[in-house]
Amino acid sequence: MTSIHPAWLPETVWPYQIQHLPVGQHLMAYTDAGHGPTLLLCHAGQWQFLWRDLIGRLRSSFRCVAFDPLGSGLSDRVPANLQSLTAVRDAIGHLIDHLDLRGITLVLHDLGGVTALAAAATRLHRLDGLVAANTFGWRPTGILLPGMLRIFGSTAMRELDALTAFLPTATSTRLGVGRQLDRPSRKTFRSGMDRAARRTMHRLFRDAARDTEVCRQAETTLEHLRDRPALSIFGAWGDYLRFQSKWRARLPRIEQTVIPRGLHFPMCDNPTVMAATIARWHQANHRPTC
Template sequence: MCAAADRPRRPDYPFTSQWFTHTDGSRQHYVDEGTGPPVLMVHGNPSWSYAWRHLIAALSDAYRCIAPDLLGMGLSERLAPPLPALLAGHQTAALDDLVRHLTDEHGAPRHGWTVVAHDWGGPIALTWACLNADKVDRVVVLNTAVFRFPEHGLPPWWFRLLHLRPVSTAAAHWTPGWAHGAARLGVTTPMPPPVRRAFTAPYRRRRRRAALARFIQDVPITRSDPGWALLAVVERMLPALDRTPMLVGWGMRDPVLRPPLADVWQQRFPHAHVLRFPDAGHYVLEDARAELVPAIRHFLDTTGERR
């Protein structure tokens, strides 16, 4: 659990903290707001459930919004070293445990789920969605990839340098540079200082940043990267979502997940509704909130459950 020093003011985040203890003793923080069809929101790196605050506020009058902090991130307990060999795979299993906990003990329905994912939340949440396709009625993806990078959409040189273990360890674990840099460079309109502080607060201390570095190292740029094998498996499972209503929201000025990836989503899922926001960055919900949040609400309201 976060120490008091890690709990500053969180603008627009009035939600009650919930906690789930996994069988290995790890405590996971999550938000569970509203009633109705469940919407599972999975963040990326170096974010946490705070990134979903505006979407939760816009949906919780009619939907049950569940936004976990990935283990080792946000307000969740930090993972004991050494970290799992494939961090995203570990997070997918933890996500499944959390959903089972909510359905078995807290009245969440077993079907009718919407999955919303951003950044590393994409491989984690969509792996879960493919394995539980009978439970998933809708998918919303925001600046993420669940397939290996096409040659024309590789991350820029500086990220490939950051991807190297010594560099990512120095930039994302030993210093707060990655968390603070993402909060500044991941948007085209600067975050107000209190919001930027809330985004980065869980990662102030070095002992709380290990997962940030590991997620960078796991990004599947080459065959030797741990994430490569995971995404190869996910790619083979993606046909399970071929008939699932899908909305793609893409910030076209994302410095890492670049515009060609939005085209790949459209090619892989021709039925998907793809929204491109030319002036939005990686944190598309920050830059394009005025358009994207109502678009997501409309998508949920109009697609409905298939059962």
């Protein structure tokens, strides 16, 4: 199902066709742009605008599929009981099946890591490899990561952000998604994070702090990928939880790189370098298909 751009998302800012997929009683928005090997661009908590500039640099050589989980971006807003990692996992799986994606390279960011890996646990035959960009793919352990997730997932933090929009506002600056964006693009990013979407984001943080089946399924997928091509791309100033070393421990063959001066959004900090790194790595590690 194809839809027109809403008024706040002009084609000059989002030059890709928007499509919608029924997921239960709701519609999930996705973008399917380009031709070639499939990159499934996965994020949970914000929305697919994060991937705009990366898609623009890769769609001449890759099929780039991005989406907005229910409750965010261009997708339908949903009740609280559907604002969970399980719901995101199921929606990703539904999208994979609907598009019959094969030979997938998962490109993961933030909570897109555990959710997409969990969705892939029952679709392992469809995977070729993964790119991890400032994300994790396992159960949160220790003190720091679970503590951060609980703080950002708390009711107080959720309602404060619902009232003030402090997190999307901060994220849209040069310290986040907005590093390479002009003013209209920053405004558009914030428009996709309305009050309901902000509440959804914080409920996903809360859910991620728990020892969930989604995280266990993600770990199962990582075991399957131990001998598959893998790449991690982190901002040079963004690996404050030392995820790079944890990816290395789980995927010994992984190639690792950093974005100079990058923070939490490498695809936005320097989309040119990230796109070139993915293209070179993919060419070196995947045989062309006839």
